[in-house]
Amino acid sequence: MSQHPAAGTAVRLRDASIGYGDVPIVSRVDLTVRYGEALAVLGSNGSGKTTLARGLLGLAPVLGGEVELLGAPVGRLRERGRVGYVPQRHTVSGAVPATVREVVAVGRLARLGLFRRLGAADRAAVGEAVAAVGLADRMEEPVASLSGGQQRRVLVARALAAQPELLIMDEPTAGVDAASQDALAAVLARVSATGTTLLVVTHETGPLSGVLTRAVVVDHGRIRYDGPLAGADAAAGPGRHDHCGPPAEPAGTGYRLDQPTVTTGSRGSR
Numbered sequence: 001m002s003q004h005p006a007a008g009t010a011v012r013l014r015d016a017s018i019g020y021g022d023v024p025i026v027s028r029v030d031l032t033v034r035y036g037e038a039l040a041v042l043g044s045n046g047s048g049k050t051t052l053a054r055g056l057l058g059l060a061p062v063l064g065g066e067v068e069l070l071g072a073p074v075g076r077l078r079e080r081g082r083v084g085y086v087p088q089r090h091t092v093s094g095a096v097p098a099t100v101r102e103v104v105a106v107g108r109l110a111r112l113g114l115f116r117r118l119g120a121a122d123r124a125a126v127g128e129a130v131a132a133v134g135l136a137d138r139m140e141e142p143v144a145s146l147s148g149g150q151q152r153r154v155l156v157a158r159a160l161a162a163q164p165e166l167l168i169m170d171e172p173t174a175g176v177d178a179a180s181q182d183a184l185a186a187v188l189a190r191v192s193a194t195g196t197t198l199l200v201v202t203h204e205t206g207p208l209s210g211v212l213t214r215a216v217v218v219d220h221g222r223i224r225y226d227g228p229l230a231g232a233d234a235a236a237g238p239g240r241h242d243h244c245g246p247p248a249e250p251a252g253t254g255y256r257l258d259q260p261t262v263t264t265g266s267r268g269s270r
């Protein structure tokens with residue numbers, strides 16, 4: 001993994017609003033993620049988790065406030081390969097008859113820049129990324145011939161191949177069987193141990209509970225909880241998937257950011 005400055009933050013949102021057109025979906029959010037953290041982004045369907053992640057990547061417009069990634073304002077980060085992204089519910093199009101190796105190699109190109117050829121070290125990194133997700137024996141197969149869960153693992157490998165400093169994943173375990181979830185958790189634990197910052201949008205913290213160290217709960221575009229993963233499920237409450245029922249009090253030492261008695265510092269939502 002490439003070196004990152006000892007000081008500074010991997011992700012910083014200050015009073016940030018992100019949306020589509022001129023409609024904010026995420027509103028006036030403050031969030032700081034330090035290098036090396038493994039953050040879960042939780043919340044109900046439609047709460048704004050994906051929009052938050054897409055705003056970080058410059059895929060959804062920032063409508064107000066500040067968003068910084070690896071120390072640079074969003075959109076100004078020159079080396080895009082420093083940030084890896086596994087999009088939500090995305091499989092590889094069957095119309096493109098690319099092999100596993102080819103799709104993952106494209107991820108490596110993000111680090112090199114277009115029009116540069118892969119060298120031996122790059123090819124090794126591609127092989128390692130594919131092996132890391134348990135698909136080494138499928139390397140030369142068309143991705144379209146793999147199952148949906150295996151295709152998601154290919155997309156994880158594509159992101160890993162660039163050896164990013166920050167890896168943003170949108171529901172990486174969705175539609176992936178239990179054995180593959182365990183394999184993915186092991187991969188992310190290794191990646192995290194090397195210092196890579198993880199930001200994982202997810203509905204299910206169980207498979208990655210050994211990796212994720214902190215969680216935020218997004219609710220109607222605001223961050224309502226920011227603290228240890230252990231307290232987040234309670235903060236997300238029974239309405240986490242469908243908005244039904246009032247949220248429960250969090251366990252553990254996390255912060256409910258909608259409680260006036262809590263000192264939220266820079267993380268308070270408005």
Ligand SMILES: Nc1ncnc2c1ncn2[C@@H]1O[C@H](COP(=O)(O)OP(=O)(O)OP(=O)(O)O)[C@@H](O)[C@H]1O
Nearest residue numbers: 020025043044045046047048049050051052088218
């Ligand atoms: N491209 C878009 N244009 C306009 N509105 C959008 C767009 N994408 C998402 N939205 C709206 O933004 C809101 C939040 O969606 P988002 O996908 O961020 O939620 P989420 O928390 O990731 O949900 P889920 O858990 O279901 O994936 C929804 O009301 C959705 O309809």
